[in-house]
Amino acid sequence: MNTGLIGLGKMGLNMVENLLDHRRKVAVFDLSPEAVAAAVEKGAVAAESPDTLAGMLQRPRIIWMMVPAGRPVDTVLELMIPRLEPGDVIIDGGNSRYTDSERRAKLLEQQGIFFLDAGTSGGLDGARYGACVMVGGAKEAYDLVEPLLRDMCVEKGYGYMGRSGSGHFVKMVHNGIEYGMMQAIGEGFDLLESSGYDLDPEVVAGVWANGSVIRGWLMELAEQAFSKDRKLGYLKGEIADSGEGRWTVEAALEQNVSIPVIAGALFRRYRSRSEENFSDKVVAALRHEFGGHGFKANQ
Amino acid sequence: MNTGLIGLGKMGLNMVENLLDHRRKVAVFDLSPEAVAAAVEKGAVAAESPDTLAGMLQRPRIIWMMVPAGRPVDTVLELMIPRLEPGDVIIDGGNSRYTDSERRAKLLEQQGIFFLDAGTSGGLDGARYGACVMVGGAKEAYDLVEPLLRDMCVEKGYGYMGRSGSGHFVKMVHNGIEYGMMQAIGEGFDLLESSGYDLDPEVVAGVWANGSVIRGWLMELAEQAFSKDRKLGYLKGEIADSGEGRWTVEAALEQNVSIPVIAGALFRRYRSRSEENFSDKVVAALRHEFGGHGFKANQ
Amino acid sequence: MNTGLIGLGKMGLNMVENLLDHRRKVAVFDLSPEAVAAAVEKGAVAAESPDTLAGMLQRPRIIWMMVPAGRPVDTVLELMIPRLEPGDVIIDGGNSRYTDSERRAKLLEQQGIFFLDAGTSGGLDGARYGACVMVGGAKEAYDLVEPLLRDMCVEKGYGYMGRSGSGHFVKMVHNGIEYGMMQAIGEGFDLLESSGYDLDPEVVAGVWANGSVIRGWLMELAEQAFSKDRKLGYLKGEIADSGEGRWTVEAALEQNVSIPVIAGALFRRYRSRSEENFSDKVVAALRHEFGGHGFKANQ
């Protein structure tokens, strides 16, 4: 056994199951005993600590981290570095910022340890049955990990992007595109909903998901969502965002790249969470000031 | 007396007062006796009907319409045409669509009557103390009306734009720009409000209104609005829109002109009035489907 | 034989082949003898005129039009109506405006002839091997045509949308979404290209097309395009647009729906075709006026 997985959240646990399906032995660690127990039940081997985890693996060790971006990644690295040896590979499969990944790779390189940044897409379903992974770092380390990726991913659904940081950079841009696509889809269904044709969005999404130019997984998911309730009455239209949309905009600012649609999609998410929007109030107030236009009073 | 004014709403009444201040005699008509009485109190001469109005004016008659765009303009024209004579001038000072003005000018031309489309800006205050007017139509008719415009407008605040339709076209584009400017201002104050600096928007608007690059009437109005309540707590952020923003976007579609900011400002107005926005719900639902991301439940 | 196809452009010809593959007999007509010859070579039966075409088909006749939107559709209808009988079905499979389809359906209804508006997606490839079709009109007529759609389309890739006009409306919105998605993809690859990572867009598109959240046909096409030249050096970045993007924006204006991303994508296309953009010149000139900022001189 040379594979360890640290971080048994929804994504991590699904990945463990995925690897077990491929007859791989996986040692796992998580701060939550319940998560570890769940993984063990599926067939994984529990490590009581990061220390034990390292001891359980043959060299070169391959350790996949699936923990939240930011501080948690650094914490795991701090714990693991003293227990790893030159030639071992540690992979960050989470949504870290690419600049962090560049920094971390340099740090580990000094110890002879390989650090790969592996942007992972495909959602929970992908983690379980076939993910999509974009990898940055030393090519030599990528080659070591390639058999693991072959098991974890759908066919052709993984690849070597380039030097450290590139895996998470490509994943970040992927998410930026995703924001734009989802916003376009949302706008389209809004148009359908408000038309006078009494259209059934589930039927439309179903047709679009099969043979159209815009077919793809997002359209299949739209069909699935509408199948539960064509009015989506069970949720509020407040759209959360993780870091990647903003980082994409920040990268565009740095690179002087014009991304009106991706940025527009992000800003729409902000707007969706801003109930008493001050910008809109200012515009309504200005209209009132110059034209005596009425306004909707606050009660 | 050769000047008549039909339509004594907020704008029309202010214009009458404005003209009376300039020692002009003005015959007025409105469907509302109260509005007529108000104008008469200021010094205008009441006409009991469009018919009488025409009879009270010396030739060439100059009749300024200040009625809502669309059907009302056509109704007034239908009433007045039989009572006018070749060489008379009828002016649409309202917010009509430029294509309507082109059509109407052609119609009246057949009778030898001049039709001018006069886009009017400056709000209530401008109507009262000095408006801004952009005129389209026959130059000959414009020259006839020019002394009236000199009284009605601020210095240099009026001009001959070109053939019929151009006055309302230029006014429409003016409103498109206004939408974009107001949205930019709204966004800016939103940034100020949400910063950690505890800024007073009235103070900021006051400084910006004096000497800055972005100084102008809108900034003065912003200062005025914030002076009433720096949180604008008295109104809701629901922004109405009249036809001109849409027509501007439609003109851009026809002319293949890229106007992302003006269109963005218009679409933000639509969004401001859409409380349970379906587009946003679709995006939130898609996030949930692929990532198991939580959503804010509707209760 | 009860199926005729009028209009043998790239799409129409592919559809004929598609139907012939399904052992259907198809009578065809086109103004171009070459196009007819090409269809005959594949196995279609040539009609010398629309008149003969009607004569060759058993009732109820099913006639699929695949001609350019606008005048050509009306021309074909004018030619065909006198030759059709109550109960026959004529289908507009092109990219007509939904309001035109509503009008045409009413017109034909008076003669007892069914008119279906069938928005067709899937590109040339879809027309040839399995299209995606959204149909509006009388349900009774749709049921008659359903076996044909089953042959022409991929599984689940067709459906009944609702009353006349709805098929083309849904197709129009589909194209609006497509504009937004394509723009998001374009922006993403622009970010990749200008990053310092020396990424290969073909490799990235290939990975994204397999297992990622943004997988779909457009990503497969991106991979295909980059496989020819990763710099896309063979083309200029001038993006044409057919009517559907604009109609989508117009529908949004009418329905008060906020579609910033779809409209932003359309306006970016306009911008892409505007080499000496006047708007940009105005902004550059304003910067110069207030700040003495240099500008790039025109030579």
Next chain:
Amino acid sequence: MNTGLIGLGKMGLNMVENLLDHRRKVAVFDLSPEAVAAAVEKGAVAAESPDTLAGMLQRPRIIWMMVPAGRPVDTVLELMIPRLEPGDVIIDGGNSRYTDSERRAKLLEQQGIFFLDAGTSGGLDGARYGACVMVGGAKEAYDLVEPLLRDMCVEKGYGYMGRSGSGHFVKMVHNGIEYGMMQAIGEGFDLLESSGYDLDPEVVAGVWANGSVIRGWLMELAEQAFSKDRKLGYLKGEIADSGEGRWTVEAALEQNVSIPVIAGALFRRYRSRSEENFSDKVVAALRHEFGGHGFKANQ
């Protein structure tokens, strides 16, 4: 004499003249002897070094820096700090990032020296005849500087914003609004230019600058620019941008504020400088792949 001015670029020199007009004595320093000579010719007193400058001023010294943002500001501060005494005030009148100003104020506070961040607007003309200044920092220091601001600015055109950083933050947001306004104006004139009305943009700008809702300095500048050449044929439509637009977007990302129009204006500037735009090429290529749509070949 207690006023020094460091940095005699276009803005700084105009400010010196402005202050001299108000019968103030000003000691000046710049690395360029020519710039110093120019200021001396107007009546300023030359300092041979920052050292001498400090020696020439009575306490509390008031030193206005007008140097480029970034490193130059730090360099001047490093030179001046050892020569200043508690109670002296040093003002950064340039376009520094507000976070830098917060840092610098803390640094100088340790020495008992006041640091004010003074966002300056109004262009070259404002610097010369009446600027607009937004000040952040200790209120005590602002009160000391207030008489100088009264001379330098138009009436009501200056104010105390709040703690350190707030002056430059408010100036940054001002520039963000400016970007949005200028883009809206640019789009409007693009619509005028491409209409069939043969409009004269100078005439339109002139009318709009007087009495309209969108009147303001930018419109006056537009008139001025068009008066030179109504086609703006002397410049290319490539719009530069300084840091403030991007910082505004970055602040919005941090503060979760939705600023689609300001960001859209910035991204349009990027686009204006990107001749062979890769994003547009990708979209054109995708259209070709799915529809066999022609493309404009690169030669």
